[in-house]
Amino acid sequence: xxxxxxxxxxxxxxxxxxxxxxxxxxxxxxxxxxxxxxxxxxxxxxxxxxxxxxxxxxxxxxxxxxxxxxxxxxxxxxxxxxxxxxxxxxxxxxxxxxxxxxxxxxxxxxxx
Ligand SMILES: [Zn+2]
Numbered sequence: 001x002x003x004x005x006x007x008x009x010x011x012x013x014x015x016x017x018x019x020x021x022x023x024x025x026x027x028x029x030x031x032x033x034x035x036x037x038x039x040x041x042x043x044x045x046x047x048x049x050x051x052x053x054x055x056x057x058x059x060x061x062x063x064x065x066x067x068x069x070x071x072x073x074x075x076x077x078x079x080x081x082x083x084x085x086x087x088x089x090x091x092x093x094x095x096x097x098x099x100x101x102x103x104x105x106x107x108x109x110x111x112x
Contacts, residue, residue, distance in 0.1 A: 001013070002019050004021035004023065004024060004026050005026065006021065006024050006026040007021060007023050007024040007026070009021055009022075009023040009024070011023075018030040
């Protein structure tokens with residue numbers, strides 16, 4: 001057993017093969033040369049990581065805004081349905097009054 005130099009996970013070492021870590025893929029390609037970064041490469045990499053983090057934060061905020069708009073649309077539809085229900089009761093009142101007048105007009109108790 002061998003401890004991974006990157007993550008510290010224990011890896012099995014076979015003498016005929018180069019060691020690699022299945023947890024973090026350390027030394028997965030042993031023929032790969034380690035990158036020698038120039039000053040500009042390091043600056044560009046740092047800048048791109050900073051911009052990437054900003055973009056990720058912006059996307060997270062945009063997702064929150066989209067979720068908020070979706071919930072507002074649902075709330076608006078629910079409010080419209082409730083108001084339609086209330087207004088339909090109000091619209092049925094004259095119809096009910098006319099129906100009562102038409103059906104009970106001849107009864108003696110109609111005039112109190
Ligand atoms: Zn590892």
